[in-house]
Amino acid sequence: MTKNEINNNEISKSHPRYESLKYRHKIIEGMKNLVVTEAGLIAHGRGECFDYILGEKTNQPAENAIRAAVASMIMAKHPVISVNGNIAALVPQELAILSDMLKAPLEINLFYPKEGRIKAIVEVLEKAGAINILGKNEEKMVEIEDLKSNRRRIDPDGMLKSDVIMVPLEDGDRTEVLKKIGKKVIAVDLNPISRTAIWADITIVDNIIRTLPLMIKMTEELKKFNEDQLNKIINEFDNKKNIQDMLDLIKRYVEDQKKDAFKIINQ
Numbered sequence: 342m343t344k345n346e347i348n349n350n351e352i353s354k355s356h357p358r359y360e361s362l363k364y365r366h367k368i369i370e371g372m373k374n375l376v377v378t379e380a381g382l383i384a385h386g387r388g389e390c391f392d393y394i395l396g397e398k399t400n401q402p403a404e405n406a407i408r409a410a411v412a413s414m415i416m417a418k419h420p421v422i423s424v425n426g427n428i429a430a431l432v433p434q435e436l437a438i439l440s441d442m443l444k445a446p447l448e449i450n451l452f453y454p455k456e457g458r459i460k461a462i463v464e465v466l467e468k469a470g471a472i473n474i475l476g477k478n479e480e481k482m483v484e485i486e487d488l489k490s491n492r493r494r495i496d497p498d499g500m501l502k503s504d505v506i507m508v509p510l511e512d513g514d515r516t517e518v519l520k521k522i523g524k525k526v527i528a529v530d531l532n533p534i535s536r537t538a539i540w541a542d543i544t545i546v547d548n549i550i551r552t553l554p555l556m557i558k559m560t561e562e563l564k565k566f567n568e569d570q571l572n573k574i575i576n577e578f579d580n581k582k583n584i585q586d587m588l589d590l591i592k593r594y595v596e597d598q599k600k601d602a603f604k605i606i607n608q
């Protein structure tokens with residue numbers, strides 16, 4: 342047992358921040374195993390900060406976005422889920438389940454390449470039961486023009502031929518480029534005003550640890566819908582309004598905290 346696992350076991354379930362600490366440790370363990378890049382720790386911290394001011398729950402606009410995302414993935418001819426180090430460390434089982442239910446391959450696509458990282462992520466995903474994993478054969482990859490980062494390298498059997506791509510916890514400018522080459526992009530990002538969030542067709546402003554279980558549940562439900570019903574969900578969804586609703590929620594949450602936060606010291 343590694344030292345960190347010992348620390349992890351020491352977190353008491355009664356700790357008021359147990360859930361948050363549990364996922365922190367998954368990220369730390371992931372970094373030690375090469376799954377997560379060093380910058381992944383910082384990205385996780387930024388996510389935690391936004392999660393805090395969203396009340397650490399899946400809010401209604403996020404649920405609406407998840408519904409539209411699932412309908413789009415079911416209607417897609419070639420849906421793909423992009424996988425980076427953070428999500429492989431946080432939710433590998435859920436990724437495997439959703440990939441299977443939606444017949445959407447998991448394509449490993451990393452911003453920070455490093456010797457051994459792809460292999461480490463493949464191992465984690467396979468251990469979690471994932472079968473259709475792409476992005477692991479370096480020689481096969483092709484490059485998207487107009488993108489400078491390592492994310493330009495995509496799999497011809499995955500993102501290249503896909504029509505709908507889900508990009509959880511994404512950095513920078515890839516979403517913009519993916520849209521320019523005709524892809525529909527679903528982002529999962531706790532920051533509602535990141536470039537990715539703004540450019541995406543469907544932006545789920547929620548923590549990936551809550552989003553994926555809900556996507557699995559909704560896939561079970563929406564798979565029983567016919568095409569007209571699914572198209573109605575997709576067409577009625579307004580991403581810009583949804584992001585604005587999320588920003589209103591943050592404003593309201595902060596205003597409520599201004600009034601209520603000090604109550605705990607009087608309990």
Ligand code: PTJ
Nearest residue numbers: 380381384388425426451452453510512530531532548549
């Ligand atoms: O594994 P790699 O090499 O592909 O790198 C992955 C990271 C995440 C390090 C890379 O993509 C990166 O640097 O991302 P950014 O620019 O930090 O953006 C990540 C976004 O995800 C930020 O807007 C965070 O708020 C958000 N985020 C972090 N944790 C979560 C999250 N959104 C949803 N759920 C989370 N758990």
